[in-house]
Amino acid sequence: MTEKNEQHGTVTVGSATAEKGRLTYGEIGGVELADGTIVNMPVVLATGEQPGPTLYLGAAIHGDEICGVEAVHRLLDSLDLAAMAGTIIAVPVQNPLAMSGQHRLPQFLVGKSPMDQMPGDTWQCFPGDAGGNTLQRMAEKLWSVMITADVVVDVHTPTTGGRYQPYAFLPPASAGAAAVRAKELAQVFGPNYILDTDAGVYVLPGTPHVELAKRGIPAFGIEIGEGGRIEDEVADDAVAGLTNLLIHLGLLKGAQAPRPEPMLINRMTAVRTSRGGLLQTHHELGAQIKEGDVLATITDTHGRVVEKVVAPHDGPLMRTTTFATVAAGERVAQLAVPR
């Protein structure tokens, strides 16, 4: 999907051809749906006047993670391309099939043919498969672009109904030098927390940052804001972190802005309710929770308080549920375990 024409010094990604000092727009060819519609992924090439490194910046690989899309748009708007060196390959919506339904997954496909469309989460389909299911084919097209970059950053938010403290997630240390470099770069981005672990969903094989690191490309993800919402402060904070990263990588010049000193965490505990009902939560994100603190109250449909959900251990409050109701077994919070 990415072609370098050495003779003319041009780079083409999908239908977008880079032009020095300009943003150019195009599509990465996607897949055909039953009605013949071709679903493409939007790509924007931001090309500096000078040569330099290539950063791949993606968002919305989960279709309801819209604030990441907004952050990518705002970053592109903010660039002084005349002063920039190198290229940003931005794919603001990596999963248009899911974004169309503003859902994490492309529900209509996964629901229609659950056997054929497993795995159903594009994020876990890397490096993709040109002969695989619809989502694996989309992943393969993204992968072919990602591997042309020097560094890859993937922007996420929680899924709809959740809100996070900003954190970065890394490839596992077993991925070697690229994982070490990813950690350094995540620190430059400056989220409040960095999840540095070798267990759990964020180090699963098949996720892009993990597969890229195995291939020697430093890659990390960031989690910001709330699923399904666009928020100015959240998007602007991500732009500030990404701008520092661009300066650090040499794409932009200037002084980096002060950012938080990230706390390293090695896992998060999902705190679940054992009763269903209306949910009230009691702490601000980032609060330092003590074991036994009441995190949430569950009220049944008759109006009776049926559960006080308490913290199983000390730790910062990383995620809170923003849905008004929960079923038994649903998450109400996540607590971090610092390293």
Ligand SMILES: [Zn+2]
């Ligand atoms: Zn996500």
